[in-house]
Amino acid sequence: MSGYWNKRLEQRITRRRALAGAGAAAAGAALLAACGGDGDGGGESVSSGALYKPVDTTESAKRGGAWRANISSDPTNFDVHRFDATLQPFSNVVGSQLLKVAPIINKNGTPGHELEIALAVEGDVAESWEFSADKLTLTIKLHPQAKWGPLSPSFHAGAPSTIAGRVVDADDVVFSWERMVSNPFAAGRLDLSYERSKSAPIEKVTKIDDRTVQLKMVRPDSTVLASLATWNVGYWYLVPKEARNNAIDLEKMQFGAGPFYIDRFEPSVGMTLKRNPYFELRDPKYKRPFVDQVNLPNVPDQSAREAQFRGGNLFTTGFPSLDDTLKTKADIPSLLVLSAYANQPEVLEFGSHKDSIWKDQRVRQAVSLAWNRDLHTEVLLSTQKLEAAGIPANVRWATGLSCNEQGYPNGTYKGYWLDPKGKEFGENAKYFEYNPTEAKKLLQAAGYPNGIKDEMFFGFAFPSTQLAMDTLIGALAEVGINLTRKQLNTAEATEKYNTTYPPDPTGPTRSWGNWVGLRTGIDSGGPDPASYIHQMYHKDGGRFLGYNPNGVASPDGDPTINELVEKMRTEFDEKKRIELAHEFQRYHAKTAYRFRYPGGATTISLWWPAVQNLGVWVGESFKRVWTNEWIDQTKPPFA
Numbered sequence: 067m068s069g070y071w072n073k074r075l076e077q078r079i080t081r082r083r084a085l086a087g088a089g090a091a092a093a094g095a096a097l098l099a100a101c102g103g104d105g106d107g108g109g110e111s112v113s114s115g116a117l118y119k120p121v122d123t124t125e126s127a128k129r130g131g132a133w134r135a136n137i138s139s140d141p142t143n144f145d146v147h148r149f150d151a152t153l154q155p156f157s158n159v160v161g162s163q164l165l166k167v168a169p170i171i172n173k174n175g176t177p178g179h180e181l182e183i184a185l186a187v188e189g190d191v192a193e194s195w196e197f198s199a200d201k202l203t204l205t206i207k208l209h210p211q212a213k214w215g216p217l218s219p220s221f222h223a224g225a226p227s228t229i230a231g232r233v234v235d236a237d238d239v240v241f242s243w244e245r246m247v248s249n250p251f252a253a254g255r256l257d258l259s260y261e262r263s264k265s266a267p268i269e270k271v272t273k274i275d276d277r278t279v280q281l282k283m284v285r286p287d288s289t290v291l292a293s294l295a296t297w298n299v300g301y302w303y304l305v306p307k308e309a310r311n312n313a314i315d316l317e318k319m320q321f322g323a324g325p326f327y328i329d330r331f332e333p334s335v336g337m338t339l340k341r342n343p344y345f346e347l348r349d350p351k352y353k354r355p356f357v358d359q360v361n362l363p364n365v366p367d368q369s370a371r372e373a374q375f376r377g378g379n380l381f382t383t384g385f386p387s388l389d390d391t392l393k394t395k396a397d398i399p400s401l402l403v404l405s406a407y408a409n410q411p412e413v414l415e416f417g418s419h420k421d422s423i424w425k426d427q428r429v430r431q432a433v434s435l436a437w438n439r440d441l442h443t444e445v446l447l448s449t450q451k452l453e454a455a456g457i458p459a460n461v462r463w464a465t466g467l468s469c470n471e472q473g474y475p476n477g478t479y480k481g482y483w484l485d486p487k488g489k490e491f492g493e494n495a496k497y498f499e500y501n502p503t504e505a506k507k508l509l510q511a512a513g514y515p516n517g518i519k520d521e522m523f524f525g526f527a528f529p530s531t532q533l534a535m536d537t538l539i540g541a542l543a544e545v546g547i548n549l550t551r552k553q554l555n556t557a558e559a560t561e562k563y564n565t566t567y568p569p570d571p572t573g574p575t576r577s578w579g580n581w582v583g584l585r586t587g588i589d590s591g592g593p594d595p596a597s598y599i600h601q602m603y604h605k606d607g608g609r610f611l612g613y614n615p616n617g618v619a620s621p622d623g624d625p626t627i628n629e630l631v632e633k634m635r636t637e638f639d640e641k642k643r644i645e646l647a648h649e650f651q652r653y654h655a656k657t658a659y660r661f662r663y664p665g666g667a668t669t670i671s672l673w674w675p676a677v678q679n680l681g682v683w684v685g686e687s688f689k690r691v692w693t694n695e696w697i698d699q700t701k702p703p704f705a
Contacts, residue, residue: 117457117670118402120681122171124352124694127679131697133360134381136371140333140364143317148251149300151588156339156362158688160215161303161322162234164206165295166190170685187295190689191234191304191323201286201638208234208277211347214306215327216340222319222328226308231344234304234323236273241307243271254301256608257293257597260284263606265632288638292594297689325355325693336363339692356696375672378703382673388448395672400702402673404681405457409470409666410446412534413589416660418579418612418619423520425617428512430658434497435505436545437538439463443665445537446530452668463487463498464662466603466654467595467647479595481640482647486655490648494655505545517546523562523585525554534663535586549584579612580619589662595647596634602660603650604631613659626653675701 141152146161168186189195193209212234217225246252247259256263267287272280283290294302306321308314320328326339339360346353365371368386375383376394385391395401414433416424423429440461444450449459462469467483484491486498509517524535532551539549554562562581601607605623612619613627627650634646654660673680676698683694699705 116403118404118673118680121679122682123678123696124682127352127356127696128698129353129356129358129696131357131699133357133692133695133697134379135360135362135692136365136374136380136383137336137362138364138366138371141331144320144328145249145251145317146299146303146305146320146322147246147249147254147316149253149298149590153299154688155691156326156328156337156360157299157303157320157322158297159324159326159360159691159693160320160328160339161299162212162324163190163294163297163301163303163689164192164239165195165291166297166689167295167685169683169690171683187291190295191239195291202283204281204283204290205274206239206279206281208236208239208279209348210277211344212323213344213347214321214323215342215344218327218329218340220329221331222321225314225319225321229306229308229321232306235276235307236279237276237307238304239279240271240273241310242304243302245305245309246302252300253298253601253608254293254296256606257296257601258290258302263608265600265604265606265635267635285636286638287635288643289594289597289600289635293597296597298590325690326360329359334364336361336365338362354690355693357692360692378674381677382671384671388451388670391670391672398702400675402675402677402680404671404673406669406671406681407460407470407666408447408669409462409464409468410443410530410534410663411588412531412586412663414538414584414586414661414663415611416579416584417581418617419582420618422582423514423518424584425619426512427617427656427658428508429514429518431497431656432505432508432512432545433542433547434655434658434661435499435501435508436542436547437661437664438500438541439498439664440500442534442537442541442663443667446534446663447665447667447669449665449667452670457668457670459667462666463664464666465498465651466599466660466662467651468589468662469666479598479647481644482595484648484651486651491655492652494652497655497658502545509546514546517548519548519550521552521583522549523552523554523559523583524587525556525559531586531588538586538663578610578619578621586663596631596643599627599647599650600631600635603627603654611660613657615657624657624659674703676704 137155139152142150144153144157146153146157165187166189168188189209191208191212193207195204195206197204210233214229214232214234217227217230247255247261249255256266258266258268260266260269267283267285267290268281269284270282272282274280281290304322305316306314309316323342323345325342325345327342329338329340331337339362341355341358345355365374371380371383372385372390372394374380376398385394395403416422416430418425440449443461447459449461452459462483463486465484465486467479469483486495509515522535522539524531535551539551542549601609603613603624604610605621605628610623612621612623614620614622614624630646630650630653634643637643637646677695678698679695683690
């Protein structure tokens with residue numbers, strides 16, 4: 067083990083320092099924040115037997131009460147057609163889409179059914195849908211009880227009163243499609259609209275009648291349903307037709323037919339969501355959501371969030387370290403310990419300008435070989451301590467795909483991820499090995515015998531990201547790759563990354579990787595692996611960065627990956643799609659175009675016992691956060 071890793075594991079640098087400099091953070095309570103990374107204290111032991119086992123209490127749920135969550139920064143705007151991580155925590159439960167990911171019902175700790183391969187989808191605003199025999203037409207029927215939520219006198223001041231309680235109709239759907247397609251900041255248009263990307267499937271969306279829309283495809287596409295259910299903002303969220311011709315400023319107001327609506331927002335103070343009374347019309351059995359409102363104060367400071375959680379003012383929160391989590395559990399024994407699976411959300415992306423160091427495949431391979439993935443995951447997720455406590459860590463390494471096939475909010479790419487430690491991965495598994503000697507040889511062969519220096523850029527990030535970057539920077543320095551971090555604001559990032567190769571005349575210019583340096587960001591993608599690979603690696607993908615075998619950024623992409631993705635998108639046989647995904651991962655291991663931060667493992671989080679139905683309805687992504695759980699006011703922190 068290298069001196070760096072010995073020092074890192076001995077010091078146990080906590081996330082407190084990382085949190086202090088990480089900038090704006092997503093809403094921890096909404097995201098089931100993963101704890102990890104040992105702290106300075108000794109902590110207490112928690113065995114696997116102490117883990118909370120989900121109990122399905124849906125049938126006996128009681129209505130009422132307020133969910134106690136938080137946001138950690140103000141939203142920069144409220145436009146659901148613009149990807150913005152500050153919007154994500156609440157937009158999912160306010161906004162509406164045609165489809166959503168179907169849940170797995172986890173009854174008494176045992177899933178009620180397993181989705182053996184790909185995730186299933188179900189209706190959000192849609193009641194039913196049907197493909198034509200040639201799969202070139204998708205006809206969608208809207209739910210007759212899908213209604214826009216109430217309007218708040220303060221938040222929706224000036225909005226037409228006709229929206230509140232009105233049935234979502236085909237005109238809303240068509241207008242929302244047209245708006246998304248014309249919005250240069252909408253990531254979903256490049257995955258869905260043939261007008262914007264010739265590899266996207268949907269040529270036209272038309273109204274048949276008030277309750278029916280028809281999607282015309284240019285070719286059969288096996289990803290289209292999953293893409294319609296992609297819960298990231300920036301995709302096909304529905305907005306009311308009253309906003310036509312910019313009659314409503316959708317950067318300042320948000321509308322939806324989801325389980326909640328925004329009742330109040332005050333900058334730097336927070337927001338309040340209230341129960342949408344019309345939502346229960348689509349849920350006649352349970353009439354969810356069970357809570358009356360969700361309180362989301364803006365609490366940017368980590369220590370303040372911890373104090374609020376300890377005082378019972380937040381139902382859950384993330385902690386800087388596993389030791390902090392265990393100590394809090396020891397101080398408050400009544401807290402529930404919930405396990406989940408998480409992979410690190412960060413991604414490392416390389417600039418491919420002709421003057422960039424990283425255009426050389428050997429340099430990127432050296433990064434991979436210098437990266438001790440198990441130890442990095444140990445630093446971030448405290449896997450050894452979990453194992454010592456009797457909780458299986460289940461460490462996995464990310465490839466070109468996420469290694470999280472299970473967990474909350476939904477497992478991703480079940481069956482598609484290929485384990486680089488397994489025999490099936492083949493020869494290119496060697497690029498995942500920790501081999502600093504070989505990394506130095508590759509740098510020398512690339513013309514850098516004395517190492518290299520460069521800047522690593524980052525912008526918005528989750529609280530743990532700075533620690534993840536620090537850990538990576540230290541590891542790479544061991545082989546002579548010396549990086550310094552530089553945070554970019556929005557204007558700086560726009561200038562650096564969006565400079566050439568305009569994708570269409572109505573959108574902003576876009577660099578396709580034609581910049582110098584490397585950056586750490588937060589990864590995202592839809593529930594279908596082919597749409598994810600397309601978005602990241604295909605020449606027409608919304609987040610494609612010019613990857614190609616010649617190294618220098620090009621909008622033409624890598625022909626091998628382009629072909630693999632196009633085959634996956636037109637293939638409906640699941641086993642064949644899986645093999646294509648495996649082939650992509652083997653190929654990408656060598657080309658090393660882009661790295662997910664390496665590991666996934668079991669994590670634990672703490673919850674106040676008043677939250678009932680915890681961990682039962684899983685797999686719905688964030689579309690139903692705060693919706694399936696209910697509050698028992700006879701339990702702590704209330705009693």
